[in-house]
Amino acid sequence: MNSTNTVLIAHGIGHAYGGQPVLHGVDCVIPEAASVALMGPSGSGKTTLLHILAGILRPDAGTVTFHPRGRRRGAVDVSQLGSEARAALRRSDFGLVFQSGQLLGELTAVENIALPLLLSGVSYAEASRRAHDLLEPLGLPGLGDRRPGELSGGQQQRVAIARAVVTRPDVLLADEPTGALDRRTGHEVMDLLHRTRRELGSSLVLVTHDPEMAARCDVVLRLTDGRITDVHAGAMA
Numbered sequence: 403m404n405s406t407n408t409v410l411i412a413h414g415i416g417h418a419y420g421g422q423p424v425l426h427g428v429d430c431v432i433p434e435a436a437s438v439a440l441m442g443p444s445g446s447g448k449t450t451l452l453h454i455l456a457g458i459l460r461p462d463a464g465t466v467t468f469h470p471r472g473r474r475r476g477a478v479d480v481s482q483l484g485s486e487a488r489a490a491l492r493r494s495d496f497g498l499v500f501q502s503g504q505l506l507g508e509l510t511a512v513e514n515i516a517l518p519l520l521l522s523g524v525s526y527a528e529a530s531r532r533a534h535d536l537l538e539p540l541g542l543p544g545l546g547d548r549r550p551g552e553l554s555g556g557q558q559q560r561v562a563i564a565r566a567v568v569t570r571p572d573v574l575l576a577d578e579p580t581g582a583l584d585r586r587t588g589h590e591v592m593d594l595l596h597r598t599r600r601e602l603g604s605s606l607v608l609v610t611h612d613p614e615m616a617a618r619c620d621v622v623l624r625l626t627d628g629r630i631t632d633v634h635a636g637a638m639a
């Protein structure tokens with residue numbers, strides 16, 4: 403498979419839980435600086451595939467090859483890395499956003515945003531400065547000292563996006579990031595996610611049930627019973 407201008411290539415991905423197969427030989431390609439929506443019925447394996455692409459889960463079969471942008475390092479097979487190396491990759495090269503509940507309640511917004519930098523060894527002063535710099539562009543001016551419990555759902559997702567992008571990752575992986583928000587707030591958060599990833603030149607893999615959110619992506623993949631059954635361009639991309 404040609405790897406030019408791709409950041410992630412999944413090949414022959416198979417996965418089972420407790421002997422129950424969930425993914426059957428999935429192939430997919432995530433192009434550089436593009437957005438890819440992953441749609442499909444409940445239970446079709448979307449989250450499992452996202453977690454495998456993100457290196458959270460190791461697949462039972464197949465490979466996930468990560469090609470760092472600008473080829474600044476050699477390609478790595480994420481599926482063969484140990485848990486430490488996958489965690490390091492998630493901290494430095496991937497940015498993850500979930501539906502909710504991902505922020506640490508005892509930390510302020512700025513501390514939550516700074517966390518991936520702190521875990522990568524950046525000094526507290528530098529990490530806080532970079533986290534502060536994201537408040538304004540992410541629509542969180544003046545909210546840096548609030549704890550998650552003092553923020554609205556939409557504001558919490560903005561903090562989660564800020565945390566995902568603070569390391570300027572090559573790939574953003576988001577699982578229903580607007581699933582817990584009302585429609586208008588959901589679109590505002592998605593506007594922000596697309597704008598930020600365009601500015602960074604990052605790719606986005608978005609798991610969503612919402613056809614409008616999927617249509618805003620460059621490519622829409624449909625997963626049915628653990629198999630890719632359709633690939634088409636997003637209608638509003």
Ligand SMILES: Nc1ncnc2c1ncn2[C@@H]1O[C@H](COP(=O)(O)OP(=O)(O)OP(=O)(O)O)[C@@H](O)[C@H]1O
Nearest residue numbers: 419420424442443444445446447448449450451611
């Ligand atoms: N940790 C787990 N242990 C056992 N079975 C699991 C586990 N996680 C997911 N499954 C099962 O694997 C199948 C695929 O789940 P997955 O969450 O990947 O689907 P999905 O397409 O993301 O679903 P949804 O749209 O409902 O979130 C489902 O049948 C689910 O019950």
